[in-house]
Amino acid sequence: MISEFRSRFRSRFRFRHLWLGVVGVSLVVLVVLEGLNAPLPPMAAATMVSGVLCLAAFAVPERLxxxxxxGAAAVSCVLTVVEAQLSQRPPNTPGMVELGVLLLLITRAVRRRGPLRAAGPAAGTALAAVVLPLRIDVxxxxxxxxxxxxxxxxVPFMVMVGLCLRLYDTLREREREAIRQGQRLExxxxxHDFVAHHVTAIVAQTKAARFTAAAGHTQSPEDLDRMLAQIERAGSQALGSMRAMVSSLRDHTTASATTRPTGDPAGLxxxxxxxxxFSEVGPPAELTLAPELADRPLPPGVITTVHRVVQESLTNVRKHATGVGRVEVRIGVRPDDPKRLEVSVVDDGQGGASPAAERSVEGGGYGLVGLAERVEKVNGRITAGPRDGGGWHVVAVLPLGKADKANTVDSADAATLGEAAPKVTSSG
Structure with a gap:
């Protein structure tokens, strides 16, 4: 794949340079032919030199x-002033190729330079282009x-073209930056979704082992083996997720693998x-899945979002909640809106997770922000906050239709992600 990409790039690079070379040689030939139209050999040579200098100025790198x-504009102006004083001048063309290149230099100066830095080159080439017809005989x-x-x-038209191209370059750069920002967010x-869940399980199991040892309880070899096996499994899952993430970053053909929902690919x-x-190393979690959704085909982006909402909510319970005796996960169709799916994760802990806990070193505070962005991408909404009776609840409402933007992240989606991130609504 990499060698094929390199060969294609090299072939396009060579074709582009070959095409530019052909165009450059053709323009030089035209400049020479126009120079031969001059009545005197010194005048012909000077016309050729002036035309070639203008072509060179158009082709040089930005820093030069x-x-x-x-320099090219100055040479062109001097040649025009000198020829205007002579009695014998070119009878047909004063150098139309040079005139066209001078006008293009105005456009390039306005496009590539700021207003102050473009004033000198643009004014010089504009003056050279306006007086150049004085070289002609009649x-x-x-x-x-x-x-x-x-x-x-x-001249004003070429300035406007330069301004339009400058605006186009600015908008294109903003779009690219928005795409890059969207990719970084993704x-x-x-x-966070793949690794934090497994790492949190490792931390929770390790804390449980240390707490048991500090309390003076002697654990049987079977209990130790079971706990170490759980830690090993969570570590292996985290490593596998990291490998999948690295693969998606190194090879664009595997990028879609990271957006697949975890668990059963058949659905929910x-x-x-x-x-x-989650129940193996934490409080029991009860899943209630509406029968009509068990085998119903849903958009891949919606399935992924449901998995991420449940996964992140359980991870937050494991990291932040205290005194949790039960976690309820409910997924079903909203009674008041059959076209929308509701995902609810509720725990009965003592109070809700505080903002400080959400911003702790372990939590990082990015879980709910990422969920809000995911839910927004599928035209849904999410609410998170403490419950009146104690504990914490996360409720996400997602569409059941075909409106799935999460599975088709193009430049427009990335631009939307880069411009603004949706916020989580908290409720009591």
């Missing part, structure tokens, strides 16, 4: 552009009309394994 452009009304058209129409959510039934795994 201002210097070369001002001075009549047509010549004056040509100069007027260049000054009133051509990778941050995936890293994989949540059973998630709640059972």
């Amino acid at each position: 552009f201002t210097r070369y452009t001002i 001075w009549d009304n047509n010549l004056l009309n040509l100069i007027a058209v260049l000054a009133v129409c051509a 990778h941050a959510r995936e890293l 039934r994989g949540l059973r394994d998630l709640t059972e795994e």
Whole structure:
């Protein structure tokens, strides 16, 4: 794959340079032919040199552009002033290729430079382009009309083209930055969702083992083996998630693998394994899944979001809640809106997770933010907060239709993610 990409890139690179070379040689030939139209050999040579300098100024790198452009414009103006004083001048063309390149230099200066830095090159090339027709032999009304058209129409038009291209470059760069920001957010959510859940399980099991040892309770070899096996399994799952994440970053063809829902790929039934795994090292978690949703085909983005909501909610219970005796996970169709799915995770802990807990070192405070972004991508909404009777609840409402933006993250979606992140609504 990498070698194929490199070969394609090299072939395109070579074709582009070959095409630019052909165009450059053709323009140089035209400059030479126009120079031969001059009546005197020194005048012909000077016309060729001036035209080639303008072409070189248009092709130089950005760091040399201002210097070369001002130099080329100065040479062109001097040549025009000198030829205007001679009795013998070119009878047909004053150098139309040079004139066209001077106008393009105005556009490039306005496009690539700020207003102050573009003033010098743009003004110099504009002056050179306007007076260049004075090199021709016959001075009549047509010549004056040509100069007027260049000054009133051509130069302002090239300035406007440069401004439009500058605006286009700015918008394109903003779009690219928004896409990069969206990708960073997506990778941050995936890293949090895949790894934090398993690492939290390792931390919780390790704390339980230390608490038991500190209390002076002697654990049997079977209990130790079972606890170490759980830690080993959680570590292996975290390592596997990290490998999948690294693979998706190194190879774009595997990027979709990180957005698949965990558990059973057939649908929501994989949540059973998630709640059972949580119950092994924490308070019992009861899953209630509406029968009509067990085998119902749902959009992949909705399935992924449901898994992430349940997973992150259980992880937060494990990290932050105290005195939890039971966790209820309910997934069903909203009675008042059959076209929407409701995901509810409720615990009966003592009080709710405090904002300080959400921002703790272990929590990081990004879990609910990532959930809000995921839910927003599928046109849903999420509510999280302490309950009146104690504990914490997370409720997400998702569409059951085909409106699935989470599975088709294109540039528009990434731009939306980069511009604004949805907020979590807290309720008492």
